[in-house]
Amino acid sequence: MQSLLSRRRTTPAPDRRQPAGAAWIRLHGPDVERDELSWSTPRGGGGRGTLAQAAEACRGRLVDVIVPGESVLLAGAPMPKAGPRQLREAFPYALEDSLAEDVEHLHFALAPTPRRRVAGEPVYGAVVERALVEQWLDRLREAGLRIGRLVPDTLCLPWAEAVDGADEAPEPEPWVLWLGRERFVLRTARFAGLAGERSLLEAVLAAGSVGGAGEPHRLEVYTGEDVGSEAVAALQERAGVLRVEPGSAQGEAGAFCADRAGGLDLMQGPYRPDTPQAGGPRVWRWPAVLLWVLVLAQLASVGVEHSRLAERHAALQQGITALYRRSFPADHRIVNARVQMAQHLAALRAGGQSGDHFVELLAALGNAVRAEPGLRVDAVSYKGGRLGVRLSAPRVALVQALRDRLGRDGRLATHIESIDAGGHDQGEQAGRTRVRLSVEESGT
Numbered sequence: 286m287q288s289l290l291s292r293r294r295t296t297p298a299p300d301r302r303q304p305a306g307a308a309w310i311r312l313h314g315p316d317v318e319r320d321e322l323s324w325s326t327p328r329g330g331g332g333r334g335t336l337a338q339a340a341e342a343c344r345g346r347l348v349d350v351i352v353p354g355e356s357v358l359l360a361g362a363p364m365p366k367a368g369p370r371q372l373r374e375a376f377p378y379a380l381e382d383s384l385a386e387d388v389e390h391l392h393f394a395l396a397p398t399p400r401r402r403v404a405g406e407p408v409y410g411a412v413v414e415r416a417l418v419e420q421w422l423d424r425l426r427e428a429g430l431r432i433g434r435l436v437p438d439t440l441c442l443p444w445a446e447a448v449d450g451a452d453e454a455p456e457p458e459p460w461v462l463w464l465g466r467e468r469f470v471l472r473t474a475r476f477a478g479l480a481g482e483r484s485l486l487e488a489v490l491a492a493g494s495v496g497g498a499g500e501p502h503r504l505e506v507y508t509g510e511d512v513g514s515e516a517v518a519a520l521q522e523r524a525g526v527l528r529v530e531p532g533s534a535q536g537e538a539g540a541f542c543a544d545r546a547g548g549l550d551l552m553q554g555p556y557r558p559d560t561p562q563a564g565g566p567r568v569w570r571w572p573a574v575l576l577w578v579l580v581l582a583q584l585a586s587v588g589v590e591h592s593r594l595a596e597r598h599a600a601l602q603q604g605i606t607a608l609y610r611r612s613f614p615a616d617h618r619i620v621n622a623r624v625q626m627a628q629h630l631a632a633l634r635a636g637g638q639s640g641d642h643f644v645e646l647l648a649a650l651g652n653a654v655r656a657e658p659g660l661r662v663d664a665v666s667y668k669g670g671r672l673g674v675r676l677s678a679p680r681v682a683l684v685q686a687l688r689d690r691l692g693r694d695g696r697l698a699t700h701i702e703s704i705d706a707g708g709h710d711q712g713e714q715a716g717r718t719r720v721r722l723s724v725e726e727s728g729t
Contacts, residue, residue, distance in 0.1 A: 340428035354439035354480030366404035409476035435551040439478035459503035466511040
């Protein structure tokens with residue numbers, strides 16, 4: 286264990302935008318006004334209660350807000366080498382095919398990227414509904430709170446990275462699990478993880494493919510105050526569990542604040558706050574603003590507008606090229622992505638091979654779904670030899686039965702991409718578990 290600890294370091298240095306020891310508020314549900322909150326201040330201690338109580342305890346302080354991971358999708362996609370602005374503009378369209386909603390209704394926040402990133406390496410980020418972000422910010426600001434960061438709780442759990450230059454090959458980093466009475470939060474990589482109802486945890490761990498992080502060989506566990514001693518004992522006996530931190534108010538606060546400064550901040554783009562160091566008005570502020578406006582007016586010219594259009598055109602071309610590489614990875618020489626894509630599509634329509642493969646996968650899925658009453662297919666997509674399926678089920682066991690049936694002859698492989706208990710759904714979806722999975726031929 287000592288050799289392992291010597292080759293690991295905790296998550297990156299804190300963001301310098303905000304001083305260490307700042308206050309934080311953790312939302313225990315998506316509804317800020319109705320769901321319980323917990324909070325802590327550097328000198329005033331912590332507590333649990335309503336929004337009004339949290340606002341009174343943190344009044345006058347800059348606050349980090351930790352939001353529930355069930356509301357935030359963490360995802361990554363390979364991207365061309367480009368500047369931060371081009372990556373921000375292209376990232377939503379790199380994920381568009383895997384999202385259920387239009388990108389116009391979603392907010393995208395990018396994780397920090399290495400300075401020397403190589404073209405084709407994945408860029409990670411978070412996706413959340415714009416309306417939900419605006420609801421959080423509106424309610425918190427109406428209560429009188431000053432918000433510094435907005436961070437999903439999945440990326441606040443402690444995480445350790447292997448140190449370069451170790452004598453031995455580093456072992457896979459352990460997953461970090463927080464277990465409460467009704468829900469769990471699981472971090473599987475620096476920018477990967479998920480949260481959900483506690484009843485879904487065993488299925489998630491058994492799937493072993495959350496966020497593309499691979500099977501968990503080891504697990505570090507934190508438990509909430511309301512988790513019984515029997516559950517703690519069962520965790521301690523589970524294979525692969527390195528350690529279990531018993532539940533306490535201090536332990537829960539420590540678990541969810543270990544990495545909030547080095548994680549992914551949702552307050553980007555239109556939600557980016559003013560710098561915390563900005564104080565009250567200065568006597569020179571308005572003259573300086575006026576001077577800056579005059580300078581900008583002098584610089585406004587046809588050349589500036591042409592440069593802006595050229596940048597947007599370059600970003601669009603990069604996005605088209607990235608889409609082409611994802612669609613046709615075997616084609617390494619790209620001269621004109623639009624023309625080449627049209628040629629490929631024409632060849633596919635003429636040959637019909639892709640269509641036959643799609644029909645085979647769809648037929649296998651249909652036979653398996655008919656054999657498991659209660660399953661309902663909501664959407665199907667096909668890309669790169671892989672069938673993407675969104676379905677719902679009254680019980681998680683039906684999903685596992687569907688996987689077993691599809692993989693019975695060893696010809697097809699099924700991967701669970703995400704699981705949502707649907708606790709906030711209404712109408713026909715109430716009480717049903719929503720699952721996103723993919724089906725492809727084994728070995729592809």
